[in-house]
Amino acid sequence: MTVQEPFELVVARHGGTVLRVCRAVLGPVDADDAWSATFLSALVAYPQLAPDSNVEAWLVTIAHRKAIDHTRATSRRAVPVDVLPERAASPGADARDLDLWSALAALPTKQRQVVAYHHLGGLAYAQVADLLGGTAVAARRAGADGIATLRRTYGATASASNSRRQQ
């Protein structure tokens, strides 16, 4: 019999990473639903998880599927409106975080996904390629392009606010 630790420890250990991944892919508002759906699915499947599994990679993979579900459901529900509603800021997110989410949201989808799953979620490029299709080399290239753009857009803001903080 395999002995697994209580699921509570899985949430405590990986909850932050999964939330960052969900926010990077979906933005701070929709991320909450994806996070909840991810951990609820994971809780159901957890007793069957192979004992030597990489739990974080498993969770990031589930988060990717939940993000797809969420995007599909949102586009089905979408109706044309005259005025676009303002996006509510997630409580607790400071201005600097919001800058990062905007910078991520401005990236092409593939680049944003690679940054989310590889740089934030810790998946190897080969695992990212398995999730998104294409090759590991292409995933690496998309990630590098995404990071280069973030360095220009978000990185400038971040270092500016860092130097302000240090003054």
Next chain:
Amino acid sequence: MTSTDLDPEVRDLLVTAAHPADLDLARLHTRLAAAAEVTGVLDVAYRTLDTPVGTLLLAATERGLLRVAFAAEDHDAVLASIAARISPRILHAPVRLDDAARQLGEYFERRRQAFDLPLDLSRSTGVRRALLGQLRAIEYGRTASYAAIAVAAGSPRAVRAVGSACATNPLPVVVPCHRVVRSDGTIGQYLGGTDAKRTLLRLESAA
């Protein structure tokens, strides 16, 4: 994970910046526990409760209260053991234990003498289960000897089994093994420590 192809500088930049506030995770955790409860996939819920005998761990299945554990038993070890023996689908989910926590609170304030809670004793079988039944019959403020419990259970020579049932009682305080003392009047052992046993007996005798 192949950390060799991560750019540590980039990862640090993103991870420190995108650190979700703890408040957000606490809120999401509460939501997850509620959703797990509603969909029936939360096999074991737990919470802790501060009492005059230290912090107690309370754990419940959908059938009822499964475990009460003293800090001396090591709460992390108790949860790990529940994960191995019953199910790893365990979350900190205080709502399922609201009633148990309320009744224990009343007990420690001397406003309650008996517990009215569904108990999950499915893991205790045979002689042990019967002995737990005998323990539950000892009234508030009274004590009984290990030998008397053995006689009451119909096995006068089972004194050691009574001691062992007390030592492995999954629901101390609620199933009052603290009311079992030695025939010579000394207090006897207790899984929460003899100080805790003395505290409980004093609390009940003062009522």
